[in-house]
Amino acid sequence: MKRVFITGTGMTRFGELWRENVESLVQIAAGEALEEAECLIRDIDYLVVGNMLLQQLEQRALVGALVGESLGFAGPSIHIEAACASGGLAVRQGVMAIRSSMAKRVLVVGVEKMTDVPGSEISRALMAAGGEDEQWAGTTFPALYALMMKAYMRQYEVTIKEVAAEAVKNHEKGKLHPLAQFRKEITVEDVLASGLVADPIRQLMCAPISDGAAAIVLESEGDNRKIEIAGSGQGGDSLSLGKRKTFYTLPATKIAVAQALKEANLCIDKVDVAEVHDCFSIAQLMALKDLGLSEKTVVNTSGGLKSCGHPVGATGVKQAVEVARQLAGECGKRQVTEAKWGLTHNVGGTGAAAVVHILRRHNEN
Amino acid sequence: MKRVFITGTGMTRFGELWRENVESLVQIAAGEALEEAECLIRDIDYLVVGNMLLQQLEQRALVGALVGESLGFAGPSIHIEAACASGGLAVRQGVMAIRSSMAKRVLVVGVEKMTDVPGSEISRALMAAGGEDEQWAGTTFPALYALMMKAYMRQYEVTIKEVAAEAVKNHEKGKLHPLAQFRKEITVEDVLASGLVADPIRQLMCAPISDGAAAIVLESEGDNRKIEIAGSGQGGDSLSLGKRKTFYTLPATKIAVAQALKEANLCIDKVDVAEVHDCFSIAQLMALKDLGLSEKTVVNTSGGLKSCGHPVGATGVKQAVEVARQLAGECGKRQVTEAKWGLTHNVGGTGAAAVVHILRRHNEN
Secondary structure (H helix, E strand, O other): OOOOOEEEEEEEEOOOOOOHHHHHHHHHHHHHHHHHHHHHHHOOOOOEEEEEEEEEHHHOOOOOHHHHOOOOOOOOEEEEEEOOHHHHHHHHHHHHHOOOOOOOEEEOOOEEEEEOOOOOHHHHHHHOOOOOOHOOOOOOOOHHHHHHHHHHHHHHOOOHHHHHHHHHHHHHHHHHOOOOOOOOOOOOOHHHHEEEEEOOOOOOEEEEOEEEEEEEEEEEEOOOOOEEEEEEEEEEOOOOOOOOOOOOOOHHHHHHHHHHHHHOOHHHHOOOOOEOOEHHHHHHHHHHHHHHOOOEEEOOOOOHHHOOOOOHHHHHHHHHHHHHHHHHOOOOHHHHOOOOEEEEEEEEEEOOOOEEEEEEEEOOO | OOEEEEEEEEEEEOOOOOOHHHHHHHHHHHHHHHHHOOOOOHHHOOOEEEEEOOHHHOOOOOHHHHHHHHHHOOEEEEEEEEEEEEHHHHHHHHHHHHHOOOOEEEEEEEEEEOOOOOHHHHHHHHHHHOOHHHHHHHOOOOHHHHHHHHHHHHHHHHOHHHHHHHHHHHHHHHOOOOOOOOOOOHHHHHHOOOOOEEEEEHHHHOOOOOOOEEEEEEEEEOOOOOOOEEEEEEEOOOHHHHHHOOOOHHHHHHHHHHHHHHHOOOOHOOOOEOOOOOOOOHHHHHHHHHHOOOOEEEOOOOOOHHOOOOOOHHHHHHHHHHHHHHOOOOOHHHOOOOOOOOEEEEOOOOOOOOEEEEEEOOOOO
16 A cells, blocks of 8 residues: 655635635645645646535535636546535545555645625534434534533533633644634633533634635655655544434544554554644544543644634645644644654534544654 | 456436435435445445535535435445536545555445426526636536537537437437436437527437436455456546637546546457436537547447436446446346446536546456
8 A cells, every 4th residue: 555645735824814715725725735845736636625615605516626727727636525524534535546546646625715604604504514303403513512512521520611621722722823813812711701602612612713725735655755644544423413322422533543543553642743623622522532642642733623713624634734744843833842643633513524644754764 | 456346236217206305316226236236334334425416405515424324324435526527536436445445345326316496596506517707607508518519510510410419319228228317219300499508509409407316336355246447537627618728629538538548458449338428419429539439339328418317416326337237238128239348438517527437347257
């Protein structure tokens, strides 16, 4: 099986980017990634695009070719839709393309432009990733994660302050990330005083609505291969929460991490840095437990979805960008020392899809 | 590189299937494919779903998990959107999954439910796959293909009767296909007397709006491997027709077929049966020329998109089903004798994406 290396990374600032559109966002992110990989768009032989909402909100299809056209790329492309896991699964498709020898140099781009429509419309649009029963019942994702939060707090005797502390930690990190949407510290008191969204979830426990794009270049052979995707895993589950046995764990995460670790021949304790899917603060607590991350692992140096922002289709790709940059020692004030192994964890819906990648730094080529 | 075999095929009837929904359609098609592959849904380790419109028309996302839930499958899944090439690219993703060793037994399902909304809404929805300039100009796909038809007729001195004859041929074949939408013969006069849609395209030169699903099971190792996917190719191009040098050829098709033939180590003259993408009759003429098919190749035994129907996401998978069944000698009245090599050709938009597969029958295992 061919080995897969990340040879270029790029991302835009995440946030309310009124002056940018999908085209300009992907141009920034892909341009950076290509430059770092020391190649041109014509050197790419496969383009993978992770995006959830363009088709739903703007009636744009053939999204692979659409993003390709923005980049001056007319080669083969594919569009992956998996709600909030679109980006992570796009990375996995890129890995698959290299491993299958069907592509030699893959550009993976994740993008979402969410702030051009009212927040209420976005909430409804995101609910497309829920079960039909959940849609009919009028639930929203905050409501579904609120059920999970209650179950988790009861199961593990966790207090609401402990949940709130996850948001606080992510803002501490995001403050140091120049591309993050919210670069300010918050306190547990701030979180608990913020508006109630769906009891017990409060506003500052929720990832924001964001615009942004992220990109990586994947290659197999050649020189200067430092950051490897050493393992890739994907788990699935029912679309509807109501069809699960319990609400306090995501079985898809457990499947995905076990598979990724096995491929990388790694023990989870060895992971130095991890980007985990904190669409809500409770999701971060669940992820830490389901992944089995040790205390020493530094989590969400990007600020996570909460502080860095959550442009849905971009998030999974941004996680790979952040971890690759941490392993390469390029993260400035938020740099973790001596990081060798990294992990990314991206979730779709309430856990109907989860994807985990293990990244590794090689000192010698 | 691992070899890829089709071990099971299934499809629903194509047409206006008022009593079926997406869930029941995929259950029928996947059920058949699994039965033929002599396995159960729990034996599948990867599900690939080709679908264009569920998200756009019905606000349903995470379509991989959605279809999975309909099938009682909670494993890893992926949703591919590439407009009318969604099905063909789903097949290619299945091939990629096997070749990469990331899956052992893949279920590829293509599905579309189009007749629940008014035709005018479908036309607008399909136009999502056009270029932004084309959308703003108010063009439709018939209008864009009309430009291509005019250019082709002028370039190759083809008459409108010759274009109409392609529709007639497909209805002759479709009449013999029990699952086809339109099982009646038509004449060139019928075609030319039918309503003008976009000059010079007439109604009977257009594929219909359809409901339907198709499915295949892909495997690598094991017994009873008779039908192989021996080659897979994908080409891309600009989204907008206006950015092409000429209108009478689809470069994406040429790239895709060259790649697929090279993988299969085959000369195009050897192809016995082919399913080509005739969203409009002119598209069939263009496909025959771009693919370079010889006179001896029997084309669109299923009836093609014109007579068999065109449930967008299902079409590319149905092409693989039809060719696999031809090679296996299972096509009853429409069976082509002694077919050993087959080809499928699926196009997205006006040729922004094209995918070609070469199928081969093995007499011995």
